[in-house]
Amino acid sequence: MPKAVFDLVRQDLEARIVDGTYPYGSLLPSESMLVSTYGYSRNTIRRALSVLADEGYVQPMNGRGVRVLWQPVAGRAQGTMVGLESFEEYARHNGFVPSTKVKVFEHVTCDQTIAARTGHLVGDDLIHVVRVRYFDDTPRQIDHNYFLASAIPGLTPEICASSVYGYVEQELGMRIVTSKRSMTVELADEEDRTIMDMGSYNCVAVLRSQSFNSEGVMFEHTRTHSHPDAFCFMDTARRA
Amino acid sequence: MPKAVFDLVRQDLEARIVDGTYPYGSLLPSESMLVSTYGYSRNTIRRALSVLADEGYVQPMNGRGVRVLWQPVAGRAQGTMVGLESFEEYARHNGFVPSTKVKVFEHVTCDQTIAARTGHLVGDDLIHVVRVRYFDDTPRQIDHNYFLASAIPGLTPEICASSVYGYVEQELGMRIVTSKRSMTVELADEEDRTIMDMGSYNCVAVLRSQSFNSEGVMFEHTRTHSHPDAFCFMDTARRA
DNA sequence: GCCGATTTGTCCGTATGTATC
């Protein structure tokens, strides 16, 4: 999809890191080398490297070179849930067959309580959706969504049962850009225990998120309760 | 600390966003405006904006402007645990008095089992440390660390009881740069139940992380078990 | 310890493309 030059370079370098051409612990060719091999300007090469560094693939070292940090997955951690990944993307990456059942689909007007909890504005016309998510027919997540109705015209329960993100991006041509999230561990509530088989667990992973579209409007608040066996969040951070 | 021009601009813009000069939902002055007010080149201004966008403060919109996404913290979420934050930084930001008790401090040689679990290399000389972390004298975290001995000369139990990161950064002049982390929810083990007052919870938040120093060497693996009441992880993600 | 070569980090000025209004 992306046709930007710096992104082509990034993809190529990433592929070579993953396939072992540039193994863990080694140094990448210097910037000037990459400039001559790729034939693009140093700024463009540097931008590609910068993205790779942000994603944790490499680490640049002043005066020395760029070290490869990436290594094949350590093993057990099956779930990635990296960056901004939807339920369906997550399932696909991990070899599960995903399905969804819509339990609630209703219009509500945002009052003070909802506003405080979700970050929507009082008076907004919202669509409240509750969904149960299955991996291979086993209930694993319960989603409570509040969508900004004006931002998602034509939303139906059927769309909620497949992928709202897909609808929003492909049908409405809107790109989800930024998402703020928080993660906590909380006691499973009545709903969790009724719907999911909690086994010996009495807790769930709770992920709350606000999503902003390409216009900078917050169009969604989600609270997801995940079964501990189906939750693994991965992340890479850099320090200034 | 940072004297780079783009970072000064970033700090200034961030401050104006936080203090309400550029409120939530508004548009920042255009790049050309910022160029003339700050007196720096467009590249430099754009770099500052780019960092702010990565951190979730703003969202640039092609052809329109740069929208402010930041808003004062929504409320309850007391804990930030944002980005790369050490235990002490976390405690300070949240008004707790932190303390630490070192339970284990021993040299071990990395065998196959430890290597598979931590990502260290077989044969490495490691320092295995187990620490209990307190907020206001209440045990809230249990840390299992494996430090690469050769990367942290002079490490003592006393240093472990205060801040290893502080020692590493200030005394050794080494900067922690990249960290890869994963978060899961797991059943509290015997150790958790013995040391922490789990109340009605039977789960803990488990955070595993590998830290790389400025030479691109992995010098630490940590597994932290956190009490649910003392764990809140916040994050902002962007989509390509 | 010094010096020069190498490599990454920062910054500037300019040009062109694309999206919005």
Place this chain on the structure above:
DNA sequence: CGATACATACGGACAAATCGG
């Protein structure tokens, strides 16, 4: 259609850190 605003790319310059002789 033109004006505005962000996105991408190029080329050049100098600084800072590292390394080898």
